[in-house]
Amino acid sequence: MTSRIRDWLERLGDAFWIRPAALVLLGILLGEAAVLAEQKELSPSWLPESWVYAGGEAGARAMLGAVAGSMIGVAGTTFSITVAALSLASGQMGPRLLRNFVRDPGNQLVLGVFLGTFAYALVVLRTVRSVEEVAFVPHLGITGALMLAILCTGTLVWFVHHVASGINIETVIDMVHEELSSAIRRLSQDEPPVLDEGVPRGEPVVIRRQGYLRSVDVDGLADWAAEHGATLVVLVRPGDYLLPGVPVAEVQGDVAAEEVEQAVDGALSLGARQAAAQDLEFAVRQLVEVAVRALSPGTNDPFTAAAVIERLGATLCEIVPLHLPGGVAIRDGRAVLHRKVTDYDGLCDSMFHLIRQNGAASAMVIIRIVETLGRVMLAEGRPERRAALIRHARLAVEAGRQTIKDPAGLRDLENYYAALQQSRPG
Template sequence: MTPRLREWLEALGEAFWLRPALVVAGCVLLGEAAVLAERVGATPDWLPESWLYAGGASGARELLSAVASSSIGVAGTTFSITVAALTLASGQMGPRLLRNFVRDAGNQLALGVFLGAFAYSLVVLRAVRSADEGLFVPAFGVTGALLLALLCVGTLVWFVHHIASGINVETVIELVHEDLSAAVSRLTLDRPDPAAPPGGPPCGAVPVVCRKSGYLRALDDGALADWAAEQGATVVLLVRPGDYIQPGSPVAEVSPAAQEGAAEEAVAGALSLGPRQAATQDLEFAVRQLVEVAVRALSPGVNDPFTAIMVLDRLGAALCEVAPRHLQGDAVLRDGRAVLRRRRIIDYDGLCDAMFHMIRQNAVGSPAVLIHLLQTLARAATVETRPERRAALRRHADLALEAGRGGTGDPATLAALEARHRDVRTVVA
């Protein structure tokens, strides 16, 4: 799957209207099919007659009107509950996490069931005819409306439970951690990328600018490397997914200079920009979401170190998942030649910085979080075997110890910090 297609599918998942629209369309077709089956006498014969609606036209109209009015009313209530949940989550855990609530399939399908019951009832209602109009009562369709009404009752009960558990901070942290684990599996490699041959890019490179602005959501570097190989050019990327691109700013360099005009078109075709960051190719996207929850929990107005500790547990688990895998290299080869070079890549040091810098800076007054940070680094170091990565963990342990020394004067707390720091140092050594 190409990065652009993956980014498009992710954008569809964030469209709150898509699943409800599909459910409503399906219910409209189901209503038409029920009426048509009644007209041609093709109703299922395996249904007991006692299960089917046996009343007259006026009763059918009243029943269908009741189902339609109640279902659209509950749909409004569902929407109000969803907005209230989004407001609460935005204030407590950060506006960036609204994406997870909007793309939640359960919320979308619940709204779709209520709207679908409304649309189905209207479709069947318009087919009901009284005696003076040519008697026609679609008993099978009316029975279907009654079943949909019962389904709406069950959906409402489930939806209230789903929303109540969905705004729980433990649930939100676990969902974001699942996204981070999926990103680690998707964006890291089983084997390291082939090493680029010695020597840098040719001299005389010409900058390629981007005429648009927005966050770089996806980058089709494979297609860009194929173009460079066909043209005999070398492209040096200056940006990476997650960066905000200013209009007119250079995003790449291409050599030889004769390729400048075609290069701008090729680079523009490989970039996918949007108003928000996306997890399509940005490994740090879910990391930033988790860190935001921890930073808000450590703010003076909230002062919830337990939430920050839970975030550290998930970040430590992510480091353990990264340990046996390899991050993306800085070059793409074609026929043994580095046709695409990445000036900025996500490396292990940068990943650790994204995980721990802001949490450590905001946890100066919370020794319990710093102690748990050191414990998390020690656990990650026991799984990690590469010396350069262990050095990055040791660096963050040193920073956490210095932050603790500057933020507390309690001898017992300092002794606990130093003991955890010695654990990290012992594992690394």
């Protein structure tokens, strides 16, 4: 159930309209409350009388009309700036990173503040009446509109700063790295996982849906398998694209095929896009895409690739005291669920293979890979993990020997590799 809730929350984060809609609703409610307070002659004691609007009906309508008109115009400008920033980010850093800009609470809240102020001004404006209509001027409501207009002015200044800094490549890399670090903290564990001593074979289980697997309700499936005396083997993992009719699991046990398919289908959350809820490699792929695009012939920016490599090294150092999730679920001393998980070797492969392949001709990139792996080796003490780091360092050196033409760069590469081989954990 926890995985379902997390996936649901992530889907809500992908919806750009939720926060603006909530602020528009809040603006409507505040407008109604301000009008009601005026009708009840309730004036806040903390508000100085000199701050409360004291004009007449004509001035009230003009002021509220000015606030409403200006806010809807600024909201349109804000939306245009956001779209322009998204287009720039898509071209420079890859379309898959648009998800991070769309999910940015700052962009959503700014648009919501402007639209909420517009809705507030309209709600208050409709209650203003002249003497012929039984005079009513909501002084508190107009004062609130003035305060919201001042708030919007400050919000606009902040938004310009936020967009300007948000499309900076270093800011984007840090943002994606933080998402990766959050996924590691959420999915890793302090205790070693139960080792999978062998995956049993069983009857195939298929589902008729298609899409990216966003999350798996592991606890729910394990409880179901234990209750029915079955053993499940999940053949897919979050991040895979599922094809209709292709087996996604295997089952051992005396359970009806329809019941198994229903249980498995209900535990798999699919969508049109990948998600970071349970996919540890999702943020890794986003970082790697930034580096690969920077290394393309049209861009040729090894400094960005080096910045990504350093964040990947920091991620490996964060994993040092942790254990990646295991692929076995135990119930009552029996392995009831086997599933595919990301291991340390696979994580390193997703981090360095594409960068090495696309940056093999750049001495800076290859050297930075070997240097970063050597620094990680100083913190990592587990033999199997050190073997994976040495393997990737060796692959980088072999690629560098074939493509690097600069003798000095090749010499530096060999020196870093020799230092890595002699490194010892601190």
